Amino acid sequence: MNEDYQLLKIFSGRANPSLATKIAQYVGIPLGQATISSFPDGETFVKFNENIRGRDVFIVQPTCPPTNHNLMELLIMIDAAKRASAARVTAVIPFYGYARQDRKDQPRVSITAKLVANLLVAAGANRVLAMDLHAQQIQGFFDIPVDHLTAVPVFYKYLETNSLLDLVVVSPDVGGIKMASTYSQLLGKGLALVVKKRIDAYHTEADFVVGDVQGKDVLIVDDLTETAGTVVSAANILKKKGARRVFAGISHAVLNQIGINRLRDSQLEALITTNSVPVPMVEGIRLTVLDVAPLLGEAIKRIHTGMSVTSLFEVDGKKINL
Template sequence: MGLYDQLTIFTGNANPELARKVCAYIDIPLGRIEVFKFSNENIFVRIGESVRENDVFVIQSFSSPVNESIMELLIIIDALKRASAGRITAVIPYYGYGRTDKKDQPRVPITARLIADMITVAGADRVLTIDLHAGQIQGFFNIPVDEMTALPILARYFQEKQLSNPVVVSPDLGSTKRARNFADELNAPLAIIEKRRKGNNDQTELLNLIGDVRDAEVILIDDEIDTAGSITQAAELCLARGARTIYAACTHPVLSGPAVERLARSPIQELVVTDTIPLPPHKHLEKITVLSVAPLLGESIQRIHTGASVSLAYRSAARLRWPSVG
């Protein structure tokens, strides 16, 4: 019996291309599955092969349509459980609802916790994810959670640019730790933008830039870009403070609402993202570069399957060049 004979990977409809790349990295076929909606919008799943006692991984980002992607994952997990899968790992490259991780207003939900409970109740035994919006979401699960990060992938891309005077800028105080780690990877100084959010309407008010970006090649770094309001305002502020060139990078390119239009007319020269979320054609701007997380996920899945250290996945996957996919 081969090492991966009982390793099976399935995917829903959220990001099948990423799942195919992960399978290509491991050199196994993608599992056969049907996932579709009836005319009444009910989701139906049929597993097309035996999974009895197999180590099964389901790759499904919570990308648009978000609620449908979540329901697909839950139903797939339920189908696998009822088909006697040995262990089920939910691979969630992008964990939607991550921003709703605490009660910061009266009478509001903690939806990130609710989703964690749903995944556990559905029958998942483990979760593998990338760059959660808030680290405490790991604690919302009563099953093991492996959170990987795409920062080394993004950092390597900028290292290869050999920028002469890079400065990493955090677009808000909440992203400071992530930006500091990214700056350490590049051996670059750090600057921080202090901002205040106005209610729940995705509008922000920039207050201050802490640090020096004059004549610098600025790299704005965040975990996700949603409507692109914060990142484009941050870029304009850096430009006003004398930045020479402005780049931006994030793991999850949500790019909802007016994001593409804002980015197109912003002073950001290049936006570097990963393929945790697929970009439809209308969101593909010339200034957007997409790097693949498939080697990172593939290496992590192999290590979970064989019982090896997942924390060493970065080192093993780094032997291959992180591919650009767009």
Template sequence: MLLAGSANPGLARAIAAYLDHPLHQGETLRFSDGNLFVRVPTNVRGRDVFLVQGTAFPVNDNLVELLFWIDALERASAASVTAVIPYFSYAKGDKKDEPRVSIRARVCADAIEAAGADRVITMDLHAPQVQGFFTIPVDDLYALPVLCDTIRAADVPDLVVVSPDAGFAKKAKRYARRLGAPLAIADKERSDHTESATVVDLIGEVRGRTALIVDDFTVSAGTLTDAARVLVDRGAAAVLALVTHAPLTEQAVERLAASPIERLYVTDTVEAGPVELTDRIEVVSVAGLFGEAIRRIARRESVSVLFD
């Protein structure tokens, strides 16, 4: 059974279309005091339920709704509950890197398990080690093949792949290898929690090339736009950007509009947000990846081919 919460209705419909399988839309009510109420629309007793519910904007509402859905399905005697979380927003909180702070991703993982989830399917976790916070199976899918196919179809000339910081260099190298392009790495400094960072240096040659900045997510677009300006200063002929998750703010859209980035490619893991996307932002669907993962899990087949 495929069930959709309120966070990703469009992606859920696309997954259902890929699978040629009925989609059940759950009932979610928001009361005036901020309380949430969810109700499963049909009998799920003895069924394997795949629940599509991300944790993008509004993050905390969607996270709590996810927990309520899992609990409701467990109490309705579902045989298993697989939480399909296209964007796991708290994945960045994967460590205690300063005094007296919470490891937020671990708290969320514990809550999802405590609610009764049997498995999690997600995409491009900011920190892959978050999988280890769960004791249940976690499939962390890669948007890379779909996004790379989009870039190939655009027939971009003289491409160079750019990592926005050293931490993403290993993943950026996979993009470069798949696209048959060289790799450059920006050096970024972050001094606080204001969702902004400064690009201070660039390793690699971009002069006369089309630079493609790749990243797993962006909220403020500060790193992307800073990197884009450095790339233009270093002689890049054009700048594109490619990001899996884009829970963009109003400030981010303004920054992108004023930046040298000609086009930003994002996936449909994030649907709702405080701002409308502009024509400069192109949304690429990853419904096929999630659909194939669901199909293989339901049939008790290997999903490892999706990571190849």
């Protein structure tokens, strides 16, 4: 083991152990051993099975469905690590659940993204490492350092080696225009926007397209899909406007059965996503899952050794502006 990493420990909750294993392999250390189980009434029990006193501990746990269960498990792991005298505890949250509840957009509702941030700090987290938060301002909800990565370099490398004809990058809604613009600038491709309206939590409706997609390959980019309503309605209207083929690049594919059914019946040629959360391989959907373990692993190495993570926001000499 590299001497620089003798005090480094990486542990995994039960949300995405395969990703944690790949991260540890990239760093070059064994994945830490912990016992995580549930009592008959559903309570979570956590015990670290090795000495972590004075160690730099990283706990990998996306808060994907079952969201509340995985969040509570992460909080308990952080608390157990602090009580075991870990020198520093970093919560590695590839997917940050509750991120869509980041503002008070109607009367008498919670800003739950802020509540979750408070809970993580109260549990004892000293630092957070996240990827493609739904809203940039969530970083400001924390009173501890937050390293916010993006999967853009991972998607960029894939897209550069899988050329698409006369590509146009599309944002499926106004809120995603900055991410789409980033992809457009890096790839040197055109940019378009789908204007939509949300009917309810499960349904959206695309109204019109701003930009030229006639006869072109189209890449819809977004941070998250669950019910696939936004991306599917965008794909449908893009095809109506003459797009040749429609692809989707989504950082977090937190798919439920509604989303899977919609994708099967959609105009999408393929869905490209990452392993930030477990992604089931489903018949009838052309799915490509990109590995973000090297990205997260490199960030962990640099955080542990006190190095800058700025270079992780550059690809082929081009800076990524989030």
